[in-house]
Amino acid sequence: GEDVEQSLFLSVREGDSSVINCTYTDSSSTYLYWYKQEPGAGLQLLTYIFSNMDMKQDQRLTVLLNKKDKHLSLRIADTQTGDSAIYFCAESLTGGGNKLTFGTGTQLKVEL
Amino acid sequence: GAVVSQHPSWVICKSGTSVKIECRSLDFQATTMFWYRQFPKQSLMLMATSNEGSKATYEQGVEKDKFLINHASLTLSTLTVTSAHPEDSSFYICSAPTQGNQPQHFGDGTRLSIL
Numbered sequence: 001g002e003d004v005e006q007s008l009f010l011s012v013r014e015g016d017s018s019v020i021n022c023t024y025t026d027s028s029s030t031y032l033y034w035y036k037q038e039p040g041a042g043l044q045l046l047t048y049i050f051s052n053m054d055m056k057q058d059q060r061l062t063v064l065l066n067k068k069d070k071h072l073s074l075r076i077a078d079t080q081t082g083d084s085a086i087y088f089c090a091e092s093l094t095g096g097g098n099k100l101t102f103g104t105g106t107q108l109k110v111e112l
Numbered sequence: 113g114a115v116v117s118q119h120p121s122w123v124i125c126k127s128g129t130s131v132k133i134e135c136r137s138l139d140f141q142a143t144t145m146f147w148y149r150q151f152p153k154q155s156l157m158l159m160a161t162s163n164e165g166s167k168a169t170y171e172q173g174v175e176k177d178k179f180l181i182n183h184a185s186l187t188l189s190t191l192t193v194t195s196a197h198p199e200d201s202s203f204y205i206c207s208a209p210t211q212g213n214q215p216q217h218f219g220d221g222t223r224l225s226i227l
Contacts, residue, residue: 040221099161100146100216
């Protein structure tokens, strides 16, 4: 079955860049997503990328996909204290109409 | 603004009670909705796929008689935790794709605490 792994914790200083990494096992994954979860809240979709893309940039967010290594990363430029949250990567075989398999989540802590 | 609304946001009840959680799509129709469960400091685990007009599809290990899902309309899916016990205490989150293969949007979740 699918398996999605992330490092558990990342600490950065305000203003620095954050890079959150994710590895997945299912080479059939077509869509890959990044979600943000603040304490006690649901998930907020940040961005997503199709498997035929290598990179996607959206304001402060840059997603890189290495399909050969099955590695996905999310870079947050100029990280702010409001970016402190848990970040989940997720993969889907056929897009939104199909179930998502979530990574273990990375807790990002932004320090002053 | 929110595209998926979930209600209630927090429930505390006694063991043996049945609890219903609603998930509504706002301004769009959802033939498919998903129900996830999240234990503290853990990731989301899919429980079931809710299909409008037909039976839900449950993931392995999820008791269909324990977690009743009804997708009665194109904008509403409900999850009923029947005869809830303390081990059912968790954070339940629903999601729906806005259209076709568009990404899923999530509700704000329901925190269920069984005493």
